[in-house]
Every structure is written in structure tokens, then in C-alpha cells.
Amino acid sequence: MSEPGERIAPRKVFALAVPALGVLAAEPLYVLVDTAVVGHLGAVPLAGLALGGTLFTLISSQLTFLTYGTTARTARLHGAGRRKEAVAEGVQATWLGVAVGIVLLLLAQLVAAPVAELLAGPGPVADAAATWLRIALCGAPLVLITMAGNGWMRGVQDTARPLRYVLVGNGVSAVLCPLFVYPFGWGLEGSAIANLVGQTIAASLFIRALVVEQVPLKPKPSVMRAQLGLGRDLVLRTLAFQVCFLSATSVAARTGAEAAAAHQVVWQLWTFLALVLDSLAIAAQSLVGAALGAGSAPRAKGIARQVTWYGLVFGIVLGVLFAALAVPLPAVFTSDGAVLAEIPHAWWFFVLLQPVAGVVFALDGVFLGAGDAAYLRTATLLSAFIGYLPMIWLSLAFGWGLAGIWTGLSMFMVLRLVTLLLRARSGRWAVTGATRTEAATA
Template identity: 35%
Template sequence: MAPGDQRPGRGLAAHLDQNPRVPAGVAGAGGHCLQGGAPGSKVLSLGTRGFLTGLDRQVLRLAIPNLLASVSVPLVGIVDTAMIGRLPEVAFMGAVATASVLFDVLYWGVGFLRMGTTSLVAQFFGAGDRRACVQTLYRSLLLALLLGAVMVVLQLAIAQVGFKLAGGSPQVQEWGQRYFAVRIWAAPLVLCSFALNGFFLGTANAMGPLYITVATNLVNIAADYALIFGHWGAPALGVVGAAWAGVLASGAGLLVGSLVLVWQYRLYFTESIGGLFERRQLGHLFRTNVQLLGRTLCLLFAQFTLLAMVSRLGEVPLAANAIVWQVWAVVSYGVDGFAFAAEALVGNALGRRDFAGARRLARRILGWAGGIGLFFGAVYACALAPIGRVFTPHQEVVAAIASLTWLIALVQPLNALVFVLDGIFIGANDVGYLFRAMAASAFLFFVPAALLLVYGLGGGLQGAWLAYDALMVGRFLTLWRRFRSEDWLKTFIA
């Protein structure tokens, strides 16, 4: 069937009525029940009557819970940075920031656990193949446990290499390694939560990830307050206390996610796990994960290079960079709420071969993302320096943040479109192109810009961030070209 042959009026509600493999009682967007005739079936209906209003409602019922969950994801790092920023030494904030970026390298490096699970489950769910959905989850959980254990075993080597590459003063490195040595024990918990989130998103369940994230952040805030400053009878552990708070928070998040899985997906446990290592399905998972890993490594190369360049500029630029990075993350995670909706809805549509519906969903979500990017760009143009004062009272750090105002503000609309294009291609399982596009952006846009602006012209902190803006321009140009070609509609696997 060629793209566009699918009748646009055939929504998932009708598909579920005819396909008994999709169980009743599985929570969908906004917690509604995805079964024929139930109120929640309207969430994934692509009927043409009232199309504009209905499509917006469909997107928002997934995007809003995802947005809330995504915006709160960086709160762990934000709370750590803000509370550590109240300690007397500026080096403490740089230490936590450096260690946090190292964890970003590790966790984003295995972000394929979440993205790959969503990409495959979304299409299997759209096709009505419940058995393939649950087997994908089992495979991803096994891989998460294996990778988490490897991180714990290799923690000393990872810390030594990571902090050596990141640079920084001896005090920054000493306290950063203490933080890392504690928080690394949460790795298996975090990676299993990645797999659960990927499964929930693939089945158009936006509330599961929200529950996990809320639990994680509530526990982290309380534990940070207690363990950093010694409140409520706890010892005052400072930087190490922030690390222990992260471990406790990760455990709480996984516990809540497991409870959601058992309660809302209990019918899935009736499926046989026979064929868990079937060659064709393992091949899909392997290829998807390897290509997503390559894409992520290229992105992390650029991000870690940014940190390394800034680390060598001194403690004040490093502290300013830590705060700006957290502010930047709020936008990326906020727009990711719509990107995750794109992954689920586009993947579901392609799973049932509704190519016209996938195109309409993608275009509408891009429209929402552009508006959000303009909003955040305006906020940062007006208030980036005041936001910096919330994090730290050190005026020299705030001044460095203010110098980046326009470099951060002007690129936000472009960033928002890039994040949603990522989501569209993940839902379509067009991950091979995502890898190639990211590699081109990192090595043909970011690296030349960094060499010229930072090392050639001595642009300092501003030059480093302008080079990172060049990376985002490269990503937009390559992804937009693919989207306009519609070749991404031909890469489905379900």
C-alpha cells in the first residue's frame, strides 16, 4: 500500500473494534480507556468531522501530560544546582554540574532504551499486536538491567576518564567524583524506568511517565533538603547528600512505574513470553537501538565538547554554563512533551497504515512546537539574567549568564521544531536518517564553528554557545529536508 492510500476516516477506535489483540482496560492518553466505544477511543480517532478541533484535542491529550512530565525531568538537576548554589563554595556548584553532565552522557547515551522501545511499541500497538508490545518491553528491561550493572561495575574507570576530559579545578574534580561515586548506584533503576516510559508512551499512555516523574522529583526535593543541609534530623552531607537524594528518588520513580504497569496493563501478563529471543524481532530492536545510539553519541559529543571548552575558561564561566544548561533543558524537555506525542501518535498511525493521518498529525504538532519555541524565546530575551539570580547570589556568575541572553533566546523556535522532528522520525522508525543527520550536524556545523569561534577568535563562553547554536541550525536543515520529502513515511516496521 502506497503512502496516502489509507482512508483518513479510519481511526484507531474502529481498528480496535476489529482487532481483539488490543486489550480493553489499557490506559491511553489522559488515562482514558483505549477500547472500542469507550470515551477514550476519541483520543486516537482521525475522523474528518470537526477535524481541526478534534486533531488538536487528540494531540493535547497526549502532549500536556507528557509536557508536564518532561518539564519536571530536569528538576532533579535544577534542584541540586539551586541548593548546592547556596553553599559557600562556587566550586561545589561546578562539581555537581560537571558530574551531572557526565550522568547526562551516560543516560542519554543509553537513551535508545526509551526511544527504541517507544518506536517499536507504538507501531505494534497501532497494528494491534499486543504480544509484540509486551515482548519488546521484556527485551528492553533485560537490556536495561545489563547496561545498568555494567555502569556500576565500571564506575571508577568512567569517573576517571569523564572528569579528566571535562577538566575543571582540582576542587571541582574532587567533589564531582564524590558525587558521582554515590549517584552511579541508581543506574539500573534509572534505565529500567527508561524502558517503562518507552512502553507507556508507545501505547499512548501519557500518565504513566508523569506518575514516575512526579514521584522522582518529590522524593528528590525532600531528600535534597534533608541531606544537603541536615534538616529533619538527617546528617548535613552537602554535595554527597545531593547524590544520595538522587538514588532515593530514582528508586521511588521505578517503584511507581512498576505499580502503574501491574495495575493498568494486567491483561498483558496473560501473553506468553515464548519467542522472546526470536531473531526477526531482536533484529528490529538491535538495529533501532544501534542507530539511535549512534545519533545520541554524536549529540553527546557536541554537548560534552561544549562543557570541556567552558571548563577551561574558569569557575565563573563553568558555573554560568551550568545554570544556562538547566534553563535550556527546561525548553527542550517542555517541547519534548509534544515530541513524545508525535512518537506515539505518528507511530500508532503508521502501525495501522494510516499515512494521511500520520502526515496531518506531524504537521499539527510542528505548529504547536513553533508556538512554544517563540514563547520561550521571548521569556529568555526578557528574563534570562533574573532567572540566573534565582540560582545563585554570585553577581559575577549572573553577569556571565546575562551575556548569553540573545544567543539563547533567538534559537528557541528552531530548537522546538528540531525536537518535534526528532519525535516524528522516531515514531516512524526512521532512525537511520536521524543518525546520519546528527552526524552531519555535529561534524559539519558544530566542530567548524567551535574551532573558529572559540579557538580561532577567542570567543570564550559566548563563542562556545554560538557554536552550539550552529549545531541546532544543522539539525533543523537536515531534518526539515527529510520531512518535506516524506520518505520518512516509508520506514515503518509493524
């Protein structure tokens, strides 16, 4: 992909990756605190939080284009030395987040109850989930402002401030949550309100950062339309992930309680390690976008090769580590003998896939930084519909259990690896210019 002389200092990569990992990990850690607090209210509030939280995560994950798409556009402008224009992309992404967030807020008040009842059936769990979701989605504009803020700051290679902002917001929420739930007596609603307070603080800090930059704050519909164009491809890509992962969970549940529990344990570990590896992808996205914006395709290709090797090495290290933990670690999550007996059917797929995941996630970051979202969309959809989904449902039909489900995931990851390596080798992704549109018309 590049010559050895195109390498950049490793410390520059990790100076971006480590704070980005902190931002990625902050929300899951807060969710653990929230779950621990609400868990003492009883089974119904906890189940309501689980259902409402899953729906909230599903919705917000479909809108991550406000982060990743904004980083791609901002990084090119930053690399071209056009910082004001780069930050201006963040302004427009913020307006877009506010608009989409208001629509979600209004929809939540109308459809929260029917959707919860559709998933859980009429009853107290659905009622609790709907109540929590209505309050939580009042923060939708705030969450999307934070996503946009993360996006433009990553683009200008500042991952330290987003970490501080997110930690302050989540830290306040973590303190307020037990207070609102118990001494204030607000129960499950107190959890959602605490979350809302933290989101308000984080979003306010990101807005203040934009104001300090002294760039025009007026909305520009033409820029927002361009951002939505890139966002469309990223939304379709994310939707493919969600369909696959929900299908896997559904098939595991239909296979049996022990298989579902074992799948949950291994899947949560997979998700956690994906966050670790994704931090490297975020660094790649920012650095590749800046290199292409500065007009240096060789530098972008050098960064791509370097980050890909880092991903491979990290993946191998993680694979070796979790191979060594194959016996003691599952016992931390469950003492049920039947569940522990099922875990190995998924565990060794999980271990062997780590090097593949390291390379795939690194190249995801490279192509996102290059604005090559259309190719990522197509590659992900093909990998999902050719590899993952058929294998998952065949596993249900023929009783292949967790081995079949995780074979499907393996096929999905290997197909993605092949398509991404072919694209990387072609070099067609390395289009220079302050924006991808300018580059295409140059």
C-alpha cells in the first residue's frame, strides 16, 4: 500500500487512539453503573431498562454517521490547512443533529409504547420501557450534538477534549443516578433523568467549543445535504450490522436458554474488544483524511499500511490472551454448568477471529477517513447477505447451534477482510483533495 518511508511516528497514532478508546468505553461503563443502580429496584424496572436501553442504543447506532461522516469531511479540510472550514463542517453536523434529534424526540412520544409492547408484549415491562424511553429520547438532540462534536474534533486531530467532555457528562450522570432513583424516589424515571442531565452537560461543552472557534454558526442546508449523502451509505452499512447481530441473538435464543446465555457472554466480550480495536480505526480515519486533504496519496497509503499492521499485531495479542483465558474467564460470567459447556462452541471462533478483526477494523478506519463510504456499504452488505445471514438461519434449520452461528460470523469477517484488502491494494480509495467532491471534479 505504500513505501516504508511513508511511516508516521507511532506516538502520533496512539495519541489519537487512546483518548478515542476512552470516549468509546465511557458509555458502556456508565450503562453498567445505571444497570447496577436500577437492578436493586426489582425485576420489572431492570427489564424495562434493558428493553428501553436496547431500543435507544439501536436508534443512536444508526446515526453514528454524524460522528464518522463528519470526521471524514473535517479531516480532509484540516489536512488542507483550512481549519475554519473544517470546524464549519462541525457546525452544520451539529445543526443536522439538532434537527434529527427533535424528530426522534417527537416520534418517541408517539411510538414508544406500541414499540415496547410489540417487543415485550403488553404488561408492566413494556410500560416501564416506554416510560424510560420517552424521557431518554428527550435527550436525542443532545446525544447527536455530542456525536457531531466528536466527529469534527477527531477530524482536527483533537481526541483529548471529547474525552474530557464525555467523562464530565457521564460522571455527573453516575453521581445523580442513585440519588434520583432512591433518595429522590423517582425510581426508573430517575435513571432516565440523570442520563438527560449528563447529556445536557456534554452537549453544552461541545457547543461552547464551536462558539470559541469563532466560525459562522448559521445553518447551511447545502452542506447538510452533502453530509446526509455520506450518511446514507453509513446508515445502510450500520443497518446490515444490526440485522446480522439481531439475527444471531434471535437464533441463539431459539436454540435454547443455555446457547443464548453462552452466546451473550462471548458476544459481549467480542463487542468490548471491538471497541478496543475501533480506537485504532478512529486514529486511522483522522490521519488518512488529513493526508488526502493535504494532497499526499503516498502518505495516506503509508498510514494505511502502518495502521493495518498495528491492527494485525493487536489482534494476535488479543487472540493469544483470550486463548489463555478460555477456562477461567467464562466462569467469571456464569457458574451454570450447562452454559459453561456451550461456551467453547463459540469461544474458539471468537479467539481465532481477533487478528482478522484487527485488520478489518483498521481498514474500516482508513476507508472512512478517505470518504470511501459507498464501497464500505457495498462490501458490508454483500458480506452480510452472502456469508453471515444464510449461515445463521441454516444453523437454526439444521440444529448447528452456536458453532453454526459463529461460523456465519467468521464468514462475514473473512469476506469483509477480502473485500477490504482488495480495495486497499487497488489504491483507488486514495483520492486527494480538500473534499472528496473537489477531488472527483479536479
